[in-house]
Amino acid sequence: MKQMFVRVFYLATVALLFIVPSSVQAASLYIDPPFSTLFSGDSVTLAVRLDTDEAAGECINAVDAKITYPANVEPVDISIGKSIFNIWVEQPKINKQERTITFAGGIPNGYCGRVSGDPRLTNTLVEVVFRSPGFTIGGGSSDSSEAVVTLSDESTAYLNDGRGTKVSLALYPAKISLEKGAGSALVNQWQEEVDADVVPPEDFSILLQKGEGNFSNKYYIIFNTTDKQTGVDQYQVMEEPLTQFGTFQWGRADAPWVEARSPYVLKDQSLNSIVRVKAIDKAGNEYVATLIPDGSMRTLSSSQILTVALTVVSLVVLLAVGFISWRVIRNRRKERINTDDDYENDETATSDDNEIHND
Amino acid sequence: MRNYLYLLFLFVFVAVPLASFAQSTNIATTTLTISICGNEIVDGGEECDVLGETGVYSQTIAGRQCTASCNFGPYCGDGILQTAFAEECDDGNNDNGDFCSAICKIEPAGSGGGGSSGGGTSGRGGSTVDLGDTIINVIGRGYPLRTINFLLDTESVGTVRSDSSGRFEFSTNASPGTATLGIWTTDVDGTRSITLNNTFDVTQGAITNLNGIILPPTISVPNPNVNPGDTILISGQSIPSSRVEVHVDNSTIVETVTAGTDGKWSLSFDTSRVSVAQHTLRARTLTGNPPLRTESSFSTSIQLFVGVDGQATLPSDLNRDGFINLIDFSILIFWWQTNGGDSDPPADINQNGRVSLEDFSILLFNWTG
Numbered sequence: 001m002k003q004m005f006v007r008v009f010y011l012a013t014v015a016l017l018f019i020v021p022s023s024v025q026a027a028s029l030y031i032d033p034p035f036s037t038l039f040s041g042d043s044v045t046l047a048v049r050l051d052t053d054e055a056a057g058e059c060i061n062a063v064d065a066k067i068t069y070p071a072n073v074e075p076v077d078i079s080i081g082k083s084i085f086n087i088w089v090e091q092p093k094i095n096k097q098e099r100t101i102t103f104a105g106g107i108p109n110g111y112c113g114r115v116s117g118d119p120r121l122t123n124t125l126v127e128v129v130f131r132s133p134g135f136t137i138g139g140g141s142s143d144s145s146e147a148v149v150t151l152s153d154e155s156t157a158y159l160n161d162g163r164g165t166k167v168s169l170a171l172y173p174a175k176i177s178l179e180k181g182a183g184s185a186l187v188n189q190w191q192e193e194v195d196a197d198v199v200p201p202e203d204f205s206i207l208l209q210k211g212e213g214n215f216s217n218k219y220y221i222i223f224n225t226t227d228k229q230t231g232v233d234q235y236q237v238m239e240e241p242l243t244q245f246g247t248f249q250w251g252r253a254d255a256p257w258v259e260a261r262s263p264y265v266l267k268d269q270s271l272n273s274i275v276r277v278k279a280i281d282k283a284g285n286e287y288v289a290t291l292i293p294d295g296s297m298r299t300l301s302s303s304q305i306l307t308v309a310l311t312v313v314s315l316v317v318l319l320a321v322g323f324i325s326w327r328v329i330r331n332r333r334k335e336r337i338n339t340d341d342d343y344e345n346d347e348t349a350t351s352d353d354n355e356i357h358n359d
Numbered sequence: 360m361r362n363y364l365y366l367l368f369l370f371v372f373v374a375v376p377l378a379s380f381a382q383s384t385n386i387a388t389t390t391l392t393i394s395i396c397g398n399e400i401v402d403g404g405e406e407c408d409v410l411g412e413t414g415v416y417s418q419t420i421a422g423r424q425c426t427a428s429c430n431f432g433p434y435c436g437d438g439i440l441q442t443a444f445a446e447e448c449d450d451g452n453n454d455n456g457d458f459c460s461a462i463c464k465i466e467p468a469g470s471g472g473g474g475s476s477g478g479g480t481s482g483r484g485g486s487t488v489d490l491g492d493t494i495i496n497v498i499g500r501g502y503p504l505r506t507i508n509f510l511l512d513t514e515s516v517g518t519v520r521s522d523s524s525g526r527f528e529f530s531t532n533a534s535p536g537t538a539t540l541g542i543w544t545t546d547v548d549g550t551r552s553i554t555l556n557n558t559f560d561v562t563q564g565a566i567t568n569l570n571g572i573i574l575p576p577t578i579s580v581p582n583p584n585v586n587p588g589d590t591i592l593i594s595g596q597s598i599p600s601s602r603v604e605v606h607v608d609n610s611t612i613v614e615t616v617t618a619g620t621d622g623k624w625s626l627s628f629d630t631s632r633v634s635v636a637q638h639t640l641r642a643r644t645l646t647g648n649p650p651l652r653t654e655s656s657f658s659t660s661i662q663l664f665v666g667v668d669g670q671a672t673l674p675s676d677l678n679r680d681g682f683i684n685l686i687d688f689s690i691l692i693f694w695w696q697t698n699g700g701d702s703d704p705p706a707d708i709n710q711n712g713r714v715s716l717e718d719f720s721i722l723l724f725n726w727t728g
Contacts, residue, residue: 057657061723086513108726109541109554119448120560122537162724164717214693228536263689
């Protein structure tokens with residue numbers, strides 16, 4: 001009977017916690033599911049979700065959130081694949097020292113609530129994968145049987161009203177019950193999602209801009225894409241020098257992929273490089289966008305200047321060597337001619353003398 | 360159960376005689392429908408009537424349970440998404456192979472589509488199956504003979520021209536997953552509408568229809584700075600012949616006008632009705648009549664400065680190219696957490712001395728893609 005009462009009470013609490021975020025007349029930021037159980041070695045995915053006050057016609061376009069978690073669970077990964085946010089001021093980041101997860105992002109023109117008939121709950125901002133501390137051998141394990149993941153009061157949201165009005169947010173935590181033993185089978189839903197993701201990030205293009213009063217008046221590139229499965233993990237940029245100088249491809253062999261984020265100031269400001277941006281999702285699928293700067297925008301790069309200078313120097317050296325060789329050859333020929341003339345003169349003189357003597 | 364029997368008693372011996380009395384004296388004609396929950400007979404207004412069932416969640420339609428109030432408890436197949444019971448979807452049936460499985464789990468790509476014989480459950484095999492195009496189809500109404508612009512996940516995906524009744528229809532390919540479709544236009548006077556955003560899930564290989572879109576009206580005033588007591592003309596464009604509600608501040612004053620056949624509407628507003636202060640004006644469109652009345656979401660909020668100074672618009676086009684998009688966002692990020700330096704227009708859009716999330720929010724509000 002007591003067990004029955006406890007079960008009914010638990011179910012009622014779960015139901016109440018679930019209902020509260022959707023029924024109150026204010027925007028709310030909540031962690032879903034509010035209750036979960038984690039066996040040793042398993043992992044669970046918690047979603048940070050946003051609800052708006054639909055009755056008031058409220059739309060929210062930016063959120064800055066801070067999640068805190070206790071030491072007895074460990075965040076292992078973050079996914080933005082299902083996020084309603086397209087633009088991130090600060091990508092979700094785990095700070096293991098402070099045991100916080102922070103992010104700041106937004107959706108152009110705002111999120112205005114659930115569309116009637118939508119088959120899924122499409123109000124996710126980020127998903128965080130938590131893992132249990134695992135098995136402890138030799139004692140010393142924590143006695144704590146639950147972990148509460150909370151949203152800090154510092155979390156803020158802004159109305160899509162064109163004036164940056166702060167919204168009064170109701171914040172709801174989530175509780176993870178930690179079971180000491182192992183479950184019937186190892187559960188790692190996130191790993192299954194990663195394994196199932198064979199779709200690369202969405203196509204995107206690279207925009208080339210020149211700073212006017214910003215970016216130190218330098219050329220920079222802008223890029224952004226989404227991956228609707230496991231989410232974009234990182235971007236990498238490569239500046240690959242053009243190949244029109246044939247054998248003189250300075251630095252080409254060393255052009256590396258560099259981890260970067262938009263906006264990215266180009267290293268080759270002469271625009272003589274092909275710019276490639278690679279978006280890689282959490283499953284390792286990638287999409288590479290390419291930008292070949294317009295020829296009219298290019299100026300001489302240092303490698304080109306070096307190439308031209310070397311060519312000129314080589315030509316000058318060749319000409320000098322040729323000229324010197326020509327002079328040397330000519331001088332030698334002259335000397336030889338002179339020598340021959342002298343010899344002939346000597347010969348002539350000798351024969352004349354002989355003739356005189358004969359006479 | 361005993362309580363229900365008391366209620367039954369009250370209904371039979373009190374309500375029914377009262378109703379009969381009312382009829383006999385010709386005071387009113389009320390028809391009472393009596394239903395008895397707990398008699399194991401499904402009466403009118405009841406979904407079920409099963410003694411001993413508590414209405415706990417069921418994973419099947421067949422196994423659904425009746426509640427104490429003679430309605431069915433939650434179950435997979437009731438067409439309602441119940442995430443509290445780990446439902447990922449609920450398409451109103453217990454069939455596999457239709458993107459939502461028999462136990463209300465999302466069926467990934469390749470698990471079969473449209474009720475065909477696919478039926479597998481492995482997402483990995485899916486990429487080899489031709490599922491057809493994934494399409495979003497939009498049908499709605501806006502202002503007549505205007506170009507309607509569509510943004511999918513911040514990127515412009517096309518335009519369409521509305522007809523003389525303001526009706527428009529648009530289709531676009533989309534990637535499966537969470538999608539946000541934004542719709543905006545300009546009215547006949549060039550005033551930009553608010554971007555109407557809808558966020559929803561797109562199912563792979565299926566057509567997701569978005570019906571009943573009503574574009575909120577445009578709203579403008581000739582001069583946002585007015586003297587107390589002046590009468591101002593608030594105007595805009597809406598669906599032809601629709602009613603337009605103008606809300607002052609937080610709906611403390613609501614005025615209704617009817618748009619013309621060209622969708623244009625206007626309202627003379629006496630500012631002596633409001634205090635000397637800054638006020639907000641917004642409007643929405645009403646179509647149909649109760650109970651089938653439909654209302655749009657609100658228009659852009661505009662500011663009205665009655666007897667006070669103020670700046671009505673906040674520029675967000677940081678590179679002055681006529682669009683507010685990723686380029687402007689990049690410039691904002693360049694000046695992030697600074698005072699905006701000598702940026703012109705200022706990256707510190709709200710001029711509060713720091714480029715921060717408030718400025719980001721304003722930029723996102725003005726986004727054109």
